[in-house]
Amino acid sequence: MLDLKTFKSALEQLEEERKIPKEKILEAIEQAMAAAYKKDYGKKGQIIRAKLDLESGKTEFFQVKIVVDESIAILDTPPHPSPKEREEFKSPPSGEVGGGEYSIKESDDERVHFNAEHHMLLEDAKKIKKGVELNDEIIFPLEAKDDYGRIAAQTAKQVIIQKIREAERTSIIDEYGTKEGEIVSGIVQKVERGNVYVDFNRATGILPAEEQIPGEYWERGQRVRTYLYSVEDTPRGINLRLSRTHPKFIEKLFATEAPEIENSVVEIKSVAREAGARSKIAVYSNDEHIDAVGSCVGQKGTRVNTITTELSGEKIDIIPWSADPKQFVSNSLSPAKVVAIEIDEKEHKATVEVGNDQLSLAIGKGGQNVRLAAKLTGWRIDIKGDGKEVATADGEKVEVVEEKK
Numbered sequence: 001m002l003d004l005k006t007f008k009s010a011l012e013q014l015e016e017e018r019k020i021p022k023e024k025i026l027e028a029i030e031q032a033m034a035a036a037y038k039k040d041y042g043k044k045g046q047i048i049r050a051k052l053d054l055e056s057g058k059t060e061f062f063q064v065k066i067v068v069d070e071s072i073a074i075l076d077t078p079p080h081p082s083p084k085e086r087e088e089f090k091s092p093p094s095g096e097v098g099g100g101e102y103s104i105k106e107s108d109d110e111r112v113h114f115n116a117e118h119h120m121l122l123e124d125a126k127k128i129k130k131g132v133e134l135n136d137e138i139i140f141p142l143e144a145k146d147d148y149g150r151i152a153a154q155t156a157k158q159v160i161i162q163k164i165r166e167a168e169r170t171s172i173i174d175e176y177g178t179k180e181g182e183i184v185s186g187i188v189q190k191v192e193r194g195n196v197y198v199d200f201n202r203a204t205g206i207l208p209a210e211e212q213i214p215g216e217y218w219e220r221g222q223r224v225r226t227y228l229y230s231v232e233d234t235p236r237g238i239n240l241r242l243s244r245t246h247p248k249f250i251e252k253l254f255a256t257e258a259p260e261i262e263n264s265v266v267e268i269k270s271v272a273r274e275a276g277a278r279s280k281i282a283v284y285s286n287d288e289h290i291d292a293v294g295s296c297v298g299q300k301g302t303r304v305n306t307i308t309t310e311l312s313g314e315k316i317d318i319i320p321w322s323a324d325p326k327q328f329v330s331n332s333l334s335p336a337k338v339v340a341i342e343i344d345e346k347e348h349k350a351t352v353e354v355g356n357d358q359l360s361l362a363i364g365k366g367g368q369n370v371r372l373a374a375k376l377t378g379w380r381i382d383i384k385g386d387g388k389e390v391a392t393a394d395g396e397k398v399e400v401v402e403e404k405k
Contacts, residue, residue: 008054011025011026014164019168019171019172019175019202020164020167020168020171021167021171024163024167024170025163025164025167026052026054027163028159028160028162028163028164028167029052029160030049030050030051030052031050031159031163032158032159032160032163033050033052033059033061034048034049034050034061035048035159037050037061037142037145040145041142041145043117044115044117045115045117045118046063046117046118047063047064047065047066047118048061048062048063048064048142049061049062049063049064049139050062058144059144060141060144061141061142061143061144061145062139062140062141062142063117063139063140063142064137064138064139064140065117065118065119065120065125065137065138065140066118066119066120066135066136066137066138067119067120067121067122067125067132067133067134067135067136067137067138068112068114068119068120068121068122068134068135069121069122069123069134071111071134072111072112072134072135073111073112073113073114073119074109074111074112074113074114075114075121120138122134125138168202169233169237169238171202172202172203172238173231173233173238175202176200176203176228176231176238176240177231179228179231180228180229180230180231181227181228181229181248182227182228182252183225183226183227183228183249183252183253183256184200184205184225184226184227184228184240184242185223185224185225185226186198186199186200186205186223186224186226187199187221187222187223187224188218188219188220188221188222188223188224189204189220190220191218191219191220193209194208194209194212195207195208195209196212196218196224198224198226198240198242200240203238203240204237204240205226205228205239205240205241205242206239206240206241206242207224207226207242207243207244210245211242211243211244211245211246212244212245213244213245213275213276213311213312213314214275214276214277215276215312216244216276216312224244225244225310226242226243226244226249227242227243227244227246227248227249227252228240228241228242229241229242229243229246229248244275244311245273245275245276247271247272247273247279248271250271250273250279250281250307250311250316251268251271251281253307253310253311254268254281254296254303254307257298257303257306257307258295258296258298258303260285260290260292260295261295261296264286265285265286265287265290265295266283266284266285266286266290266292266295266296267283267284267285267286267292267321268281268282268283269282269283269284269321270282270321270376270377270378271376272372272373272374272375272376273372274368274371274372275311275314276311276312276313276314277314277315277368278314278315278316278317278368278369278372279311279314279315279316279317279372280316280317280318280319280332280372280373280375280376281296281316281317281318281319281376282319282320282321282328282331282332282376282377283295283296283318283319283320283321284320284321292320292321293318293319293320296318297318304316304318317334317335317372319331319332319334319376325343325350325377325379326341326343326350328377329341329343329350329352329373329377329379329381330352332372332373332376332377333352333354333362333369333370333373333381333383335361336354336358336361336362336369337354337355337358338352338353338354338362339353339354339355340352340353341353343379347380348378348379348380349379349380349381349382350377350379350380350381350382351382351384352381352382352383352384353383353384353385354383354384354385355385356385356386358385359383359385359390362383362391363383363390363391363398366398367391367393367397367398370383370391370393370398371393371395371396371397371398373393374393374394374395375395378395380392380393380394380395381393
C-alpha cells in the first residue's frame with residue numbers, strides 16, 4: 001500500500017531541491033506505472049494510461065483508442081502476399097525493396113494500418129460518444145493490477161528516472177535561461193587543463209582558459225563571479241558558458257555598484273577592454289543633474305575601486321560619451337590632452353595632434369591607450385606630435401610611424 005504521507009513529502013523535497021514541479025514528477029510516475037502495466041498485461045499496439053489519486057493512493061488504468069476512418073487507416077491489408085504477388089515480385093529489379101523468394105514494392109499510401117487495440121472506427125465511436133470526431137480519443141477503464149513483475153518494475157524505474165532527468169533539464173534551462181547575459185556566482189568545483197568548472201548546485205558552468213583574466217589562479221572551493229554569456233542544451237547535459245574577460249562583464253559589474261546605471265539614468269555606451277590590463281568605458285547621463293562619470297567612480301572612488309579589485313587590478317578609464325565625434329575621440333584618449341583634431345568622415349579616420357609631453361600618454365605602453373581609444377570610438381585614430389605622424393591605431397594594432405626622441 002502506498003504511504004501517501006511519505007510519498008507527498010518526497011514530491012515536495014524533489015520540488016524544493018531540484019526545482020522540479022511535483023506535477024511533472026507525478027506525470028512521470030503515472031507514465032511509468034502505465035508502462036509497467038502494459039509490460040505485464042497489455043497487448044501489442046495498446047495505448048495504456050494511468051491516473052494516481054494522491055488523496056486515496058489508488059491508481060486507475062485506462063486504454064485509449066484513436067478514432068479513425070478509411071481516410072486515415074488502411075482497414076484490410078493481407079498479412080501475407082498472395083501467390084500472384086509472390087510470382088510477380090520473385091526477382092525484383094535493382095533498387096526495389098525485397099529479395100529471396102518474393103518481394104513487395106514500397107507503397108505511397110501514407111495511411112496507418114488499422115489495429116483494433118489502437119484504433120476505433122468513427123461509426124463505432126459515435127455509438128459510444130456523441131459529437132466524436134476523427135483523431136479524438138475514446139477511453140476505456142481497465143482492471144487495476146498490483147502484482148507487477150520484476151521486468152515491469154524495472155521498466156517503471158527507468159521511465160521515472162528518465163522523466164525526472166528530462167524535467168530537471170527543462171527546469172535548469174528555464175532558470176538559467178533567464179540569467180543569460182547576467183553575472184552569476186558559484187563555487188570552483190575543479191580546475192582541469194586550464195578550464196575552471198564552477199558548481200551552481202543544480203548545474204555546472206565552464207570558464208575556459210581563454211575567458212579567464214590573465215594571471216588569475218583558482219582553487220577548488222573558491223567563490224567566483226562570472227558573466228553567463230550562453231546556456232547550451234546538449235545531449236550530455238546543460239552547459240553554462242562563463243566569462244570574466246567579456247566586455248559585458250564590466251557593464252554588469254558597474255550596474256551592480258551604481259544604481260544610476262541599473263535604473264538606466266546613466267548608460268554605458270561602449271566598452272573597450274584588454275582583460276587584466278586596462279579598459280575604457282564611455283558613459284552618458286540621461287539626466288543633466290546627474291554626472292555620469294561621477295556615478296561610476298563613486299565617492300572617493302569606492303565604486304570603480306571595487307570593480308578594479310574584482311578584476312584583479314585591471315585599470316579602468318571612465319570616459320564621458322559625446323555624439324560629437326571630435327569630442328568623443330578627444331575624450332577617449334584620456335589622460336592625454338588633445339591640442340587639435342580633424343575628422344575624415346569618408347575614411348572614418350580621426351587625426352589627433354598632441355603636445356610632445358603628451359605623446360607617451362596618448363599612445364600608451366605598447367600602444368595600449370590609442371588602441372583602446374580606437375576600439376571604444378570605432379574610429380581609426382592617427383596621432384601626431386609637432387605636426388609629424390607618430391602612431392596609427394585601427395582598434396586591433398598600433399603602427400608607430402615615427403618615434404619622437
